[in-house]
Amino acid sequence: MTLRVPARAGDFAIALALAGLGLWWAWLSWNLGLGTAAEPGPGFFPFGVALLMAAGAAGCAVRALAHAPEGEKAGPVTIDAEAIKAGALVAALCLAFTGAGFVAAGFAFMALMLSWVSGRSLVRALVTSAIVVGVFWVLFDRLLGIELPWGVAGDLVDALRGQP
Amino acid sequence: MDALGYLLAGFQTALTAKNLLLCFQGCLWGTAVGVLPGLGPMAGMALLLPITFTLDPVGGVIMLAGIFYGAMYGGSTTSILLRIPGEAASIVTCIDGHEMARNGRGGAALTIAAVGSFVGGTLSVAGLMLFAPYLADVMLAVGPAAEAVMMAVALLIVTAVSTSPPVKTFTMICAGLLVGSVGLDSLTAKPRFMFGNLALADGVSFVALAIGLFGLSELLMNLRDGVTERPRTPGLRELVPTAQEARESVGPTLRGSAIGFVFGVIPGVSHIVSTFVSYAIEKKLSRTPERFGKGAVAGLAGPETANNATTGSAMIPLLVLGIPAIPSTAILLSALQNHGIQPGPLLLTEHPEVFWGLIASMYVGNAILVVLNLPLVGLFVRLLRTPMAYLAPIVILICAIGVYSVNGSGFDLAVLFVAGWVGYLLRRFDYDIAPALLAIVLGDRLEAGFRRALTISGGDYAIFFKGPAVRIFLGILVAVIVAKLWAARRVGRPPAP
Amino acid sequence: MKTVARTLSVLAVAALPAWGADFPAKPITMIIPAAPGGGTDTFGRKVAEAAEKILKQQITVENRGGGSGTVGIAQVLTAKPDGYTVGFVWNSPITTIPHSLEVPYTKADYSALMSIGYSSYVMCVAPDFPANSGKELIEAIRKNPGKYTLGNDGLGGTMQLAAERIFAKAGVKVRYVPFKGAGDTAKNFLGGHIDIYGGSIPPIQQHARAGKAKCLLLTSAEPNEALPQASGLKDVGMADEETVLWWGLIVPRRVPAAVQKTLESAFLKAAATPEVKEIMANKGATNKPMDAAATNRLIDTEYAALEKVAKSIGLEKKAK
Numbered sequence: 001m002t003l004r005v006p007a008r009a010g011d012f013a014i015a016l017a018l019a020g021l022g023l024w025w026a027w028l029s030w031n032l033g034l035g036t037a038a039e040p041g042p043g044f045f046p047f048g049v050a051l052l053m054a055a056g057a058a059g060c061a062v063r064a065l066a067h068a069p070e071g072e073k074a075g076p077v078t079i080d081a082e083a084i085k086a087g088a089l090v091a092a093l094c095l096a097f098t099g100a101g102f103v104a105a106g107f108a109f110m111a112l113m114l115s116w117v118s119g120r121s122l123v124r125a126l127v128t129s130a131i132v133v134g135v136f137w138v139l140f141d142r143l144l145g146i147e148l149p150w151g152v153a154g155d156l157v158d159a160l161r162g163q164p
Numbered sequence: 165m166d167a168l169g170y171l172l173a174g175f176q177t178a179l180t181a182k183n184l185l186l187c188f189q190g191c192l193w194g195t196a197v198g199v200l201p202g203l204g205p206m207a208g209m210a211l212l213l214p215i216t217f218t219l220d221p222v223g224g225v226i227m228l229a230g231i232f233y234g235a236m237y238g239g240s241t242t243s244i245l246l247r248i249p250g251e252a253a254s255i256v257t258c259i260d261g262h263e264m265a266r267n268g269r270g271g272a273a274l275t276i277a278a279v280g281s282f283v284g285g286t287l288s289v290a291g292l293m294l295f296a297p298y299l300a301d302v303m304l305a306v307g308p309a310a311e312a313v314m315m316a317v318a319l320l321i322v323t324a325v326s327t328s329p330p331v332k333t334f335t336m337i338c339a340g341l342l343v344g345s346v347g348l349d350s351l352t353a354k355p356r357f358m359f360g361n362l363a364l365a366d367g368v369s370f371v372a373l374a375i376g377l378f379g380l381s382e383l384l385m386n387l388r389d390g391v392t393e394r395p396r397t398p399g400l401r402e403l404v405p406t407a408q409e410a411r412e413s414v415g416p417t418l419r420g421s422a423i424g425f426v427f428g429v430i431p432g433v434s435h436i437v438s439t440f441v442s443y444a445i446e447k448k449l450s451r452t453p454e455r456f457g458k459g460a461v462a463g464l465a466g467p468e469t470a471n472n473a474t475t476g477s478a479m480i481p482l483l484v485l486g487i488p489a490i491p492s493t494a495i496l497l498s499a500l501q502n503h504g505i506q507p508g509p510l511l512l513t514e515h516p517e518v519f520w521g522l523i524a525s526m527y528v529g530n531a532i533l534v535v536l537n538l539p540l541v542g543l544f545v546r547l548l549r550t551p552m553a554y555l556a557p558i559v560i561l562i563c564a565i566g567v568y569s570v571n572g573s574g575f576d577l578a579v580l581f582v583a584g585w586v587g588y589l590l591r592r593f594d595y596d597i598a599p600a601l602l603a604i605v606l607g608d609r610l611e612a613g614f615r616r617a618l619t620i621s622g623g624d625y626a627i628f629f630k631g632p633a634v635r636i637f638l639g640i641l642v643a644v645i646v647a648k649l650w651a652a653r654r655v656g657r658p659p660a661p
Numbered sequence: 662m663k664t665v666a667r668t669l670s671v672l673a674v675a676a677l678p679a680w681g682a683d684f685p686a687k688p689i690t691m692i693i694p695a696a697p698g699g700g701t702d703t704f705g706r707k708v709a710e711a712a713e714k715i716l717k718q719q720i721t722v723e724n725r726g727g728g729s730g731t732v733g734i735a736q737v738l739t740a741k742p743d744g745y746t747v748g749f750v751w752n753s754p755i756t757t758i759p760h761s762l763e764v765p766y767t768k769a770d771y772s773a774l775m776s777i778g779y780s781s782y783v784m785c786v787a788p789d790f791p792a793n794s795g796k797e798l799i800e801a802i803r804k805n806p807g808k809y810t811l812g813n814d815g816l817g818g819t820m821q822l823a824a825e826r827i828f829a830k831a832g833v834k835v836r837y838v839p840f841k842g843a844g845d846t847a848k849n850f851l852g853g854h855i856d857i858y859g860g861s862i863p864p865i866q867q868h869a870r871a872g873k874a875k876c877l878l879l880t881s882a883e884p885n886e887a888l889p890q891a892s893g894l895k896d897v898g899m900a901d902e903e904t905v906l907w908w909g910l911i912v913p914r915r916v917p918a919a920v921q922k923t924l925e926s927a928f929l930k931a932a933a934t935p936e937v938k939e940i941m942a943n944k945g946a947t948n949k950p951m952d953a954a955a956t957n958r959l960i961d962t963e964y965a966a967l968e969k970v971a972k973s974i975g976l977e978k979k980a981k
Binding site for chain 1: 329331332334335338339341342345349351352354356357380383384385387553554556557558560561562564565568569572574577578580581584585588589590592593594595611614615618619622623624625
């Protein structure tokens with residue numbers, strides 16, 4: 001699953017994306033109203049900066065074409081399978097954090113990180129996750145007073161206990 | 165007025181059992197919130213503010229000040245060990261501090277940071293005592309135009325010293341400024357780049373961005389090599405800096421103290437600027453600039469000291485003018501006012517016991533912090549031995565909790581992971597993230613200063629070249645550019661990209 | 662202990678009919694739409710402390726900052742209208758902000774129960790400025806239209822509208838430079854970067870006493886003893902143009918009348934306690950409790966006057 005991106009092409013693509021972002025942002029700023037130099041409007045400053053950014057990114061793109069990468073950077077840039085999997089899991093954790101609740105989302109995240117990404121045994125992953133999530137809940141919610149969300153898991157527990 | 169007599173009386177106040185205990189509690193709590201990602205001095209002080217209402221004015225302020233510099237201190241720990249900046253002022257500490265930790269010198273890095281913080285903190289308190297009244301005038305000379313110029317200069321200097329190609333750094337800075345402009349416009353309250361999302365009204369959460377771009381991207385990059393090998397030499401020797409490391413840190417620590425103190429007087433975000441300036445200066449002075457970004461002792465000692473040296477001078481605007489320079493001191497101001505004390509030009513004559521009691525307690529507090537932190541170094545380093553397979557998900561969970569705790573917002577968590585992805589991708593392609601983060605922090609004030617200055621001058625750009633403060637900042641910029649060109653000529657050609 | 666008390670009182674409520682005479686039968690939540698530490702927060706907490714003793718019920722204070730205070734207010738007004746959620750607010754999010762921002766509430770959504778008093782804004786100039794009273798200040802501005810810069814807390818904020826209201830009446834013009842809070846304004850004023858300080862009293866008071874600033878004109882009708890040199894608006898013949906910063910208690914409009922009455926009288930008593938008076942005096946504010954009727958009248962006139970000013974200076978309403 002490891003991705004290999006040719007260094008030059010990747011560099012060029014990112015620079016183009018940044019340049020596009022700059023131009024788009026400049027257009028948004030223009031619509032906000034530039035005002036005058038004596039009474040600068042809300043779009044005044046971002047407009048200038050966005051144009052500078054587009055110019056800078058264009059420079060990066062030219063540079064990517066002009067400079068041949070040397071030494072260790074000559075080969076393709078690799079994006080590890082671990083990073084892709086972990087990146088997806090982090091996204092899932094963040095999106096499920098409030099909805100599914102900290103306990104459920106944290107437990108699933110931890111268990112999958114250990115078993116799926118790092119290849120530990122399932123039993124080990126489940127036990128470790130249970131301990132970590134339990135300790136964190138006590139530490140942060142009970143002791144430090146950060147109210148962690150219970151989400152759907154909380155509703156489920158309430159339903160099982162017969163409470164509204 | 166006999167300053168020495170007042171100071172001695174101040175020590176008497178600060179060293180009473182009760183105030184000593186309050187100071188210790190403040191430092192302890194401050195260190196705790198500083199270590200946790202997401203919670204900074206601001207959150208720590210705000211949480212305990214109501215408690216101080218029940219204390220006497222001196223006791224309450226001593227405790228809050230303890231939290232303030234305790235948190236500045238604690239912020240360096242996660243930066244060094246995990247490359248997760250607890251707050252904006254620790255961004256630079258991450259760069260070389262974390263590289264040292266990766267080279268197995270984590271303990272030494274923490275010790276250097278602790279000692280540097282102590283020296284910086286203590287020297288700046290001495291400076292506060294000696295120069296407070298004069299520096300207040302310096303601070304007032306920095307108006308909107310000078311503020312804008314200072315920040316623009318800081319950003320350009322960063323471009324000059326960054327490890328990635330200048331054109332990439334420049335693009336990153338612009339990107340950071342744009343991200344910083346999201347939210348309600350601070351001058352007209354007009355919504356900007358929010359796309360109807362109310363969660364963006366106060367801007368993109370900086371904590372989520374910092375942890376994502378820096379910490380999360382680092383964890384993603386290390387997952388693989390973490391599984392196979394983590395080079396380090398165990399034992400006490402790891403915790404203590406070698407003679408050479410100690411020697412290398414003396415100069416940067418002293419220079420960092422001076423830089424931090426001078427910048428701390430300028431209100432706003434100067435404590436962050438001071439860390440970058442110190443880093444730039446150390447890199448310029450170094451005989452081995454190529455080691456910067458790869459675990460240079462000077463690149464850690466200078467900025468970390470500068471960061472803590474600003475705490476003393478950040479008190480000057482508050483105590484001498486009654487104007488808080490940074491949000492944390494605004495909370496101190498509020499605590500004083502609740503006791504009927506209005507800091508300002510008359511504080512020294514009307515409430516000398518508060519002024520000198522606070523100063524004395526800052527000396528005491530800095531000493532307490534070293535005693536508190538050095539024994540913890542061993543503990544923290546041992547935590548790092550945890551295999552990456554376990555450490556990474558645990559740290560990510562803590563980051564998620566930390567980000568969530570700030571606003572209780574699911575949206576901030578989405579910012580966290582997107583920032584992590586983007587940071588990972590950009591770093592893979594040799595873009596330096598630190599300048600972008602600096603730009604995000606400075607953007608708001610840079611823009612506000614820029615627009616205010618133009619309003620004041622009626623649209624005349626010449627205001628950015630007028631006045632002593634502006635000229636000093638421009639002078640610094642010219643000096644850095646000349647030094648850079650000269651260094652390039654000496655080597656024959658610019659360093660290969 | 663608190664939890665136990667709370668649980669007990671919740672049980673007690675469940676056992677009683679939730680109506681009128683028994684109010685309050687459980688702890689009350691007071692939402693303060695600002696971050697901890699500011700004037701509104703400080704006063705709110707003190708008033709809550711005093712009212713706890715009168716109502717013999719716990720009052721839990723919650724800070725909900727953001728959106729210039731509008732977020733916290735929206736939260737109060739969407740709470741169950743049983744009187745157990747009240748809001749301690751300052752006037753800007755209810756009479757000023759609605760003119761420049763789309764807010765999720767209107768005047769019909771809340772009842773003001775009382776207010777505790779006010780703090781005036783003040784305009785100050787450097788010691789060498791060619792004016793020594795409010796009248797002379799206005800005349801000096803009249804002679805140099807558009808020349809002087811006035812620092813304030815933000816475009817469309819209460820300070821700017823307060824100044825606009827006065828200057829529009831007088832027919833004079835200044836240039837507004839917005840800063841982040843009065844402390845920031847004071848710093849730039851003392852550094853000579855702007856000509857006129859416009860903001861609350863505490864940040865400038867000591868500098869006035871130390872001779873670094875001349876405070877000439879208040880935005881309240883009456884003068885203020887903390888700044889003896891400053892004229893009140895009465896002195897310049899514009900008593901009707903008063904705009905001040907004041908604090909009060911609001912609840913959702915649909916809270917039962919009997920409950921509103923109970924809260925009103927309890928908080929009026931609380932506002933008159935020595936503790937509240939002292940903390941207000943410490944922060945340069947004037948303690949002047951007003952009942953529901955007077956507070957609602959104040960809101961109506963202030964809202965209408967500021968709406969007129971906002972329109973006259975072309976503040977458009979922006980979709981949020």
